[in-house]
Amino acid sequence: MGYVPIGNKDFLAGLIFLAFGLAAIHIADRDLPMGTMMRMGPGNFPALLGGILGLFGIYLAARGLGWPEKTPRRVVWEWRPVSCIVASMLIFGFVLPRLGLVAALVPMFFVAALGGREFRWREVLVLTAVMTAFAVGVFVVLLKLPFQVVPGRYLVW
Amino acid sequence: MVENLALGFAVAFSLENLAYCLAGVALGTLIGVLPGISPVVAIGMLFPLTFTLPPIASLIMLAGIYYGAQYGGSTTAILVNLPGETASAVTCIDGYQMARQGRAGPALAVAALASFFAGCVGTLLIAFVGPPLGEWALKFGPWEYCALMLMGLVASAVLAHGDAVKGLAMVALGLLCGIVGTDVNSGWLRYTFDVPELSDGIGFTVIAVGLFAVAEMAINLESRGPREVFTGKIPRLMPSRHDLGDSAWPTVRGTALGSLFGVLPGTGPALSSFAAYMLEKKLARSPERFGHGAIEGVAAPEAANNAAAQTGFIPTLTLGIPGSAVMVLMVGAMMMHGLAPGPQVIAEKPELFWGIVASMWIGNLMLVVLNLPLVGLWVRLLRVPYRWLFPSIVMFCCIGNYSVNNNPVDVYLCAALGALGYVLAKLECEPAPLLLGYVLGPLFEEHLRRAMLLARGDPSPFFTRPISLAFMLGTALVLLAMVRPMVRRQESAE
Numbered sequence: 134m135g136y137v138p139i140g141n142k143d144f145l146a147g148l149i150f151l152a153f154g155l156a157a158i159h160i161a162d163r164d165l166p167m168g169t170m171m172r173m174g175p176g177n178f179p180a181l182l183g184g185i186l187g188l189f190g191i192y193l194a195a196r197g198l199g200w201p202e203k204t205p206r207r208v209v210w211e212w213r214p215v216s217c218i219v220a221s222m223l224i225f226g227f228v229l230p231r232l233g234l235v236a237a238l239v240p241m242f243f244v245a246a247l248g249g250r251e252f253r254w255r256e257v258l259v260l261t262a263v264m265t266a267f268a269v270g271v272f273v274v275l276l277k278l279p280f281q282v283v284p285g286r287y288l289v290w
Numbered sequence: 291m292v293e294n295l296a297l298g299f300a301v302a303f304s305l306e307n308l309a310y311c312l313a314g315v316a317l318g319t320l321i322g323v324l325p326g327i328s329p330v331v332a333i334g335m336l337f338p339l340t341f342t343l344p345p346i347a348s349l350i351m352l353a354g355i356y357y358g359a360q361y362g363g364s365t366t367a368i369l370v371n372l373p374g375e376t377a378s379a380v381t382c383i384d385g386y387q388m389a390r391q392g393r394a395g396p397a398l399a400v401a402a403l404a405s406f407f408a409g410c411v412g413t414l415l416i417a418f419v420g421p422p423l424g425e426w427a428l429k430f431g432p433w434e435y436c437a438l439m440l441m442g443l444v445a446s447a448v449l450a451h452g453d454a455v456k457g458l459a460m461v462a463l464g465l466l467c468g469i470v471g472t473d474v475n476s477g478w479l480r481y482t483f484d485v486p487e488l489s490d491g492i493g494f495t496v497i498a499v500g501l502f503a504v505a506e507m508a509i510n511l512e513s514r515g516p517r518e519v520f521t522g523k524i525p526r527l528m529p530s531r532h533d534l535g536d537s538a539w540p541t542v543r544g545t546a547l548g549s550l551f552g553v554l555p556g557t558g559p560a561l562s563s564f565a566a567y568m569l570e571k572k573l574a575r576s577p578e579r580f581g582h583g584a585i586e587g588v589a590a591p592e593a594a595n596n597a598a599a600q601t602g603f604i605p606t607l608t609l610g611i612p613g614s615a616v617m618v619l620m621v622g623a624m625m626m627h628g629l630a631p632g633p634q635v636i637a638e639k640p641e642l643f644w645g646i647v648a649s650m651w652i653g654n655l656m657l658v659v660l661n662l663p664l665v666g667l668w669v670r671l672l673r674v675p676y677r678w679l680f681p682s683i684v685m686f687c688c689i690g691n692y693s694v695n696n697n698p699v700d701v702y703l704c705a706a707l708g709a710l711g712y713v714l715a716k717l718e719c720e721p722a723p724l725l726l727g728y729v730l731g732p733l734f735e736e737h738l739r740r741a742m743l744l745a746r747g748d749p750s751p752f753f754t755r756p757i758s759l760a761f762m763l764g765t766a767l768v769l770l771a772m773v774r775p776m777v778r779r780q781e782s783a784e
Binding site: 142143145146149150153154157160161164165166169170171172173174175176178179182183185186189190192193196208210211214215216218219221222223225226227229230237238241242245246248249250251253256257260261264268272276278279 | 339342453455456458459462463465466469473475476478480481504505507508511512676677678680681682684685687688689692693696698699701702704705706708709712713714716717718719735738739742743746747748749
């Protein structure tokens with residue numbers, strides 16, 4: 134005893150599915166009419182799915198508990214790449230409507246590149262410059278997406 | 291049949307569509323060759339680029355990207371021992387050995403010719419099997435549709451590689467994702483959390499790009515291990531007469547196997563190439579050559595995965611039930627253009643259906659013409675380091691998602707789903723069943739509600755109507771196939 138299976142892949146996946154299932158049932162129950170067998174309401178199908186998902190979650194979690202402590206089924210996380218990519222996307226989404234495409238792409242590239250195995254300043258700088266020019270050329274000039282390129286300027290010719 | 295194909299070729303041979311086909315095939319190959327980008331990521335990434343095109347052109351281009359990327363995947367499999375995607379994993383075994391023995395040229399050429407042959411057969415099969423199947427499916431009531439979708443969903447979860455229970459859970463999660471938004475029947479907002487952008491549901495690109503592109507990049511960035519790139523010159527491209535003779539029958543057998551597997555939901559190209567390889571190894575007079583550069587080991591799986599890639603379009607275009615992640619993307623593309631995929635497509639939009647079919651054949655031809663002389667270029671592309679690629683993919687994902695609604699919320703959602711996708715992928719939950727559930731969710735619910743309403747709340751028609759019953763039995767069979775190895779595993783553990 135005393136073994137916490139928090140690193141076990143099955144156990145964790147089970148917990149996640151169970152959480153989503155319970156949340157789905159809870160929200161459907163709180164906000165949506167269930168209807169009848171004949172006239173299924175908007176809450177009926179999602180509640181059913183939530184139940185199914187929850188059951189799968191319980192099964193997986195239970196199976197995860199059954200694994201011995203030292204199995205290769207422990208998950209090894211590596212948070213840096215995924216957090217850098219996610220952060221760079223959030224920055225892009227935040228900056229683009231305010232300051233335009235160029236101002237959004239530069240920090241996006243630098244933050245994303247931080248998630249790589251190695252980070253070389255000069256390379257990232259060149260990559261950012263080339264790809265930003267490419268993006269402006271293809272997306273704004275060629276495909277005519279309604280982005281502002283620099284603050285206040287929608288199209289540069 | 292003949293006039294239908296003629297119509298198709300007339301559509302596909304228009305200058306505009308030829309250009310988009312070529313663009314798709316070239317882009318697809320380019321991206322398939324770049325290390326670490328699978329066809330799904332390629333399509334997801336380039337998806338928004340095709341929005342501005344007319345529906346036919348956009349689907350032709352997407353299809354081109356798909357088999358272009360698949361083709362590029364086998365090139366990297368042979369030259370770098372790095373499968374661009376699971377379907378070409380088997381090609382690595384003998385293809386890479388051939389490259390090391392200085393026979394990269396013949397390996398590439400045989401892969402191309404086998405793929406082309408399989409592509410031709412696959413295209414013909416779509417043309418012959420598609421219309422009758424679609425006509426048959428037009429008679430389906432809501433019960434049959436529900437049962438068919440249930441079978442497709444369960445099969446995609448169980449037959450795909452990975453844990454079946456996790457696959458089923460992912461399907462359920464995907465169905466829930468598909469529910470987000472305004473309920474078409476009652477107008478109720480469901481799971482929108484008072485975010486106005488969610489009232490139209492979670493965007494298709496948001497889910498596809500987040501779960502596949504973003505999550506896959508995060509996984510790619512952690513997998514370590516040096517890879518040996520075959521950088522030598524490719525001395526001789528054309529295979530000898532002997533090589534061609536050796537690979538003729540394996541190609542035919544691979545094509546047959548692949549065509550069969552392609553139609554089944556959830557199996558797709560990956561499984562078919564594997565099965566074809568095993569079959570050749572069984573049939574071979576000297577099986578010990580396999581793994582040491584046997585040309586049959588390249589021809590058969592390449593033919594099989596290309597045939598499966600083509601015939602995968604049959605259930606997608608005729609029934610609206612996609613069998614693999616890529617086909618789900620195609621269905622998503624059709625929906626974004628306001629086309630409901632299903633049996634009515636062939637009847638109502640013959641120019642679309644036959645245009646795509648014809649363009650697939652043209653695209654396959656273009657691949658052979660384009661790729662064999664350009665192998666040198668592709669080899670050079672292999673040396674592009676991943677640290678240059680992935681920030682550029684992030685850029686495509688961002689701009690693509692933003693441009694759909696011109697709204698940053700889609701980019702935020704995509705980032706969040708990317709994080710979720712990463713966590714789930716680390717826990718060995720495949721994203722493909724989720725995506726399938728998401729796409730089929732709204733349709734499934736609608737048919738289910740209609741079925742219950744028509745039968746006055748009685749679920750028994752699902753089991754009394756013969757076609758529906760057949761699909762239900764199929765579902766049960768698939769579930770049984772899942773439970774049996776689990777029981778056996780427990781027995782052996784005791």
